[in-house]
Amino acid sequence: MKKKLVIIGNTSNAKLVHYYFTNDSNYEVVAFSVDQKFILKERFCELPVIPLEKLEKTYPASNFDVFVAIGYTNMNKVREGLYKRLKSKGYRLPNYISSKCSFLSNETIGDNNLILEDNTIQPFVKIGSNNVLWSGNHIGHDVIIKDHCFITSR
Numbered sequence: 728m729k730k731k732l733v734i735i736g737n738t739s740n741a742k743l744v745h746y747y748f749t750n751d752s753n754y755e756v757v758a759f760s761v762d763q764k765f766i767l768k769e770r771f772c773e774l775p776v777i778p779l780e781k782l783e784k785t786y787p788a789s790n791f792d793v794f795v796a797i798g799y800t801n802m803n804k805v806r807e808g809l810y811k812r813l814k815s816k817g818y819r820l821p822n823y824i825s826s827k828c829s830f831l832s833n834e835t836i837g838d839n840n841l842i843l844e845d846n847t848i849q850p851f852v853k854i855g856s857n858n859v860l861w862s863g864n865h866i867g868h869d870v871i872i873k874d875h876c877f878i879t880s881r
Contacts, residue, residue, distance in 0.1 A: 729755040732821070733786050736796035736807055737761050737771045744796035744823065744841065745772050751826050758786060760793070761833070788817040795820065795839055795857065799877040807875040810839055811855040820857075838876065 732754040734741050741759055748754045759771045763778040767782065770776060777785050782793075793813050797806040820839035824830055827844035837856025842848070846862045852866050855874035863880040866872070 729753055730821075731755055731757050731786075731791045733758045733760050733782065733791050733793045734779070735760050737765065737767065737776055738798075740798045741796040743770055744794060745774075745821050747825065747841075748794070754821065754822060756793070757867055759787070759863075783816060783871065788808070788819070792819040792821050794823065794841075796841070798859070803875045803877055806857060808874070848875070868874050 728765070730753060734744055734746055734756055734877045736744070737759050743758050748756050756774065758775045758777050760777045760782050764781055766775065770821050772867060795806055795809045795813065795858050797809060808822065817831045822826060822838060822840040822842070823835060824840070824842045825844040828842050829847045830842070831850050832848050832852040834851060836854045839857045840854060842843070842860045843862040846860050847865045849868040851869045853871045855872060857875045858872055859877045860866070861878065864878055
């Protein structure tokens with residue numbers, strides 16, 4: 728049985744995250760959520776868009792995980808703020824690590840990380856929370872990536 732996931736966002740990043748979680752994870756995406764003022768349509772990728780202000784009532788943290796699918800807007804501060812907001816409400820924020828990523832580290836990794844295909848994560852790499860590692864990076868051994876980073880390709 729697949730876990731239920733709500734994606735936070737309604738732009739191209741959210742569409743991409745929807746694709747990855749739908750096609751390469753044990754999650755079923757059930758909805759999208761953004762602050763009411765950012766709702767452009769009631770549906771996105773054929774799923775409902777719920778006001779973030781009503782998320783707890785409609786999709787409670789006890790039954791649903793969330794993933795913040797916001798890019799590097801305002802130097803990652805928007806993604807960081809949403810991440811902290813949802814963590815404080817008790818939501819679990821899973822990682823997406825592509826099955827096409829060479830993830831060789833046994834070190835700890837935070838949550839709400841988006842690690843796309845063709846990344847090489849060497850041994851002893853530590854990764855914090857709420858990061859984006861776009862496709863095609865080589866993260867060398869013993870590197871520490873803290874929280875709320877966006878690492879572009881190559």
